[in-house]
Amino acid sequence: MPDIVPLDRSQEPALRALIDGKAKPLGALGRIEELAVQLALVGGTASPNATRAVLLVFAGDHGLTESGVSAYPSAVTLAMVATLLSGKASANAFARVAGAVLRVVDAGVAADLAPHPALILAKVRKGSRNAALGPALSAEEVDSALARGAAIAREAAVEGFDILLLGEMGIGNSASAALLVHRLAPAPIAQCVGPGAGHDAAGLARKLAVLEQAAARTDATDPREVLAQFAGLEIVMMAGAILGAAAARRPVLVDGFICGAAALAAIRLAPAAADYCIWAHRSAEPGHAAVLAAANAQPLLDLGLRLGEGAGALLALPLVRAAAALLSDVASLDDVLAGRL
Structure with missing residues (x-):
């Protein structure tokens, strides 16, 4: 730690x-x-100083998608990573406007990625396991992801970045985040589940049923064990990045619901990390309210966002620079x- x-x-x-x-x-x-x-x-x-900013978009796949928690297949994770690396995603456009460097971190994409100047290869394994059936990650995988995230943040600080922004990409990660918030806030699972990338009413009901099944498997509340039971690797690695940034005395702009779940995990692991978090925006995902309440956090913006990718963090960056x-x-x-x- x-x-x-x-x-x-x-x-x-x-x-x-x-x-x-x-x-x-x-x-x-x-x-x-x-x-x-x-x-x-x-x-x-x-x-x-908040002049030099880097957005780290952590990417990973989720075994929970096998149980139908997402409106999109896991293959979309790889496709969106390719879009980010091509400079054509929403986060790329916003990063150019905000004057931030964007890097993608392969925390656990279920495919081999070719080297790219904007890609940090930090894969722990190809996707998490299906948390509806058993633990998503081993204890060793959680520790590895935390350590790799912390190292990435430290390296960014050594490189001279004044502030770190967090974003994520991973089909199924709003389901994983809902389970984490359910235990770490804590909050009723039904209050933590939202539409994610675009569920209709039937899809949302199916998602809730799968997450209730996952939550019923274990009564874990210890933060490391909760991460092992339910987390995706991009979420664990973001938690590690927050811990590493805080150790390097760098502020972290936390994006929406999924990043918020990672921040809540980091705070449960090391309460002092809360002092280094700046909460960018209030997500339209219902579970984000439980995250903000648990962290006693007041976000800077409320724009009805639920994209991910760090888009909300990029939009909040000018406010941080203005404060400096x-x-x-x-x-x-x-x-x-x-x-x-």
Whole structure:
């Protein structure tokens, strides 16, 4: 487990006083002021930087799809990974607008992927097992995925990225996330299940029945065991990336429901990791409400998104950069009144 240093809250009053002294009415920038304080505490500086950003899209397949939890076949995971690597997915378009680097991480795609400049090969195995029938992953596979995710985050920090954004791609992963949130929040399974990539009413009922079957197999609540029972490799590796980023004192922009489930797992493994998470948006997936409540999190945006890929994190990135600029680029009221500009 990476060593995560809790934020030094003793610096918070000084940072708030610094923001209060800017050329603006007290509290006039609302949540942006709160975000500025968080960025400063994470970075350990009154001039935090969020200029260099990388979106890591973790990809993996899920054995749960064998039981019909998704409206699409597993082959779509590989097709969408290819789309991301070709630069033609929604996340690519948003990353270009936001000025973020995009990389795809093969955590557990059920196929061999050819090398690509934007691809990080970190596969633990070709897809998880069917969690409706037995554990999705072994304990060793969970530990390997956590370690690989943490290493990827550390490498991004060494490379000079100021902030990490998380995204995912994996057919069936909203089903896996629902099971994780059911146990880790905890919350009733029916409140954690949503349409995913596009279920109709009959498909949603089938998905819920399969997940009820999976949940009935085990009463696991320990976070590592819950990951082994229900998680996909991209979710576990995202949890590891959050732990690694926190250990490297880098903020993490958490996307929607699936990324939120990974963040909740990371927080259950290491509570101090919560200080390093910035929650990008409120997903349209019903289970995200349970994630946000369990993490005591307030997302920056509420746009009805449920795409995944890190799209919501990319849309929230300019707000994070604006919060950093509030501390570094805005004059003090004293300087304005004294004409020292």
